[in-house]
Amino acid sequence: MLRGLVIVLSILAVAAAIVAPNALHLANPYRLYNNVVPAQDIAVAAPTVTELPDFAGYQQSADKKQAFFGFLAPLVEAENALIREQRSGLEALYTKWRLKPDSLSQEQLSWLEYLAKRYRVEFSIASEAEAEETFALLMRRVDVVPETLVLVQAANESAWGTSRFATEALNLFGQWCFTEGCGLIPAARGEEATHEVQKFDSINASIRSYLRNLNTHPAYFEMRQLRAEQRERRADIRALDLTPGLLSYSERGEDYVEELNAMIRVNRPIILETMGAEEPVAEPGFTPSSDSAPE
Template sequence: MLLLGSLSIVSSQACSESALPSYVLTEQSDLPDMASIQDVDQKKQTFFEFLQPIVAQINEKVQAERAWLKVVEAKIRRGDKLGRWQTNFMSDLADYYKVDEALGSKPFFSALYHRVDTLPTSLVLAQAANESAWGTSRFAVEGNNLFGQWCFSEGCGLVPSERDNSARHEVKKFASIHASVAGYFRNLNTHQEYQPLRQIRSELRYLQIPIDSTFIVWGLEGYSIRGEPYIRELISMIDHNKLQAFDRPAFYAKNDVQVTFD
């Protein structure tokens, strides 16, 4: 239970003090020289051990944002007046997650809960490995881009060698791997193309079922022109590498955060 003023945030799991996330985001070191690692098992272990803490930090940040929204919504429903910083932070979250409903309204919170949510680490690791060729691709090495994310202003990234003459997209350059993972989270949590993933996740939340990567991955058919074969390849990577073992840190609660007044 986390105490915030006169409110209590109650998770579905009891958690010890040592299990509580710090909510402190730090920039990680550079991507290891993955191309120099010849042993396949060592390459995989190095990649996963490097990336997993970054994913955990961002998931903790998202979980904290979601919990904060639950508290603020409860205060509004109770009739409490919000401080200016609380209203400003709500507005910042709305901008970041691309929600344009009236600030503090029921549709506002409904839309944000649909977007401000975690992603299974196993899914993130599988997509990063797949899209970056285990951190060896040109875009990963030169642009810190593990997920093949595009941008559309000249000079924003790296021009793909196979790009059509009529195309204008580039593969985005990020300042760090951490920024790349954060950008991926925002992409999946806001882009209309991935609304199916968010819908599956919301339904699992409603049913109080853990967010399973092999379920929500079916909301990513639009991520690749390969469609269903791409999805099946990600599932195979998750299963073969036993990546769902990474989905069990303390902050992954089975049920959603609930708020009660003391």
């Protein structure tokens, strides 16, 4: 009964923080590859959430966890769904290009260029070798991150949504920025340091930035490589598969990774119950060989 009430309160908290009724997100609003894959209305209705519920008000740890995961999980799923659609289009265009290299339309090439810019990949298909490398690099970067890992890192970095950076900057993942005024100045920042903790306009933007960071920053190449190897083996991609690639996320290194692993093991049953799934994983799928595309 109590858990049901916690879930209801979390849903109401999300609804209260919505500034637009429903922001309909499409990874590819022009459906530039819909002549390659069956036309589908693959869209995710994601509320734009501009404030956090008061997680500090929960007296019981179990209730706080249930509320935190219940609040955040739908937003994480929406961002992953957007990435999943981008990957679907990328796979379709790669297959089309492999069958006939000059078959891609100008609109499809423009969409690929947009995707490459979004994921910080230099776009070139001037030769077969360059095209293979471009597609392989994109396939390694345009991919989801298991919801369990996202939720646990958010909990770790934001003190379960109660830290100053979470409540004042909507920053759930401790992301930095380096332009004066871009965020909040950490109290313990050294005299020579210039970084700030980035401020976001919404929780959605914080999640989106975090996912892009993991998918593009050189520091997380190993995480992306681990994910690509799982896909090549057609194996499920689980949170514990990827944590070894997050050594650079914290100055604590191995200790940080071990802490994440422990949190994943402890909180996995709550996350599964919250999400109503047997196991939130990134499903296996097609990917070109990544060996020829160093980052």
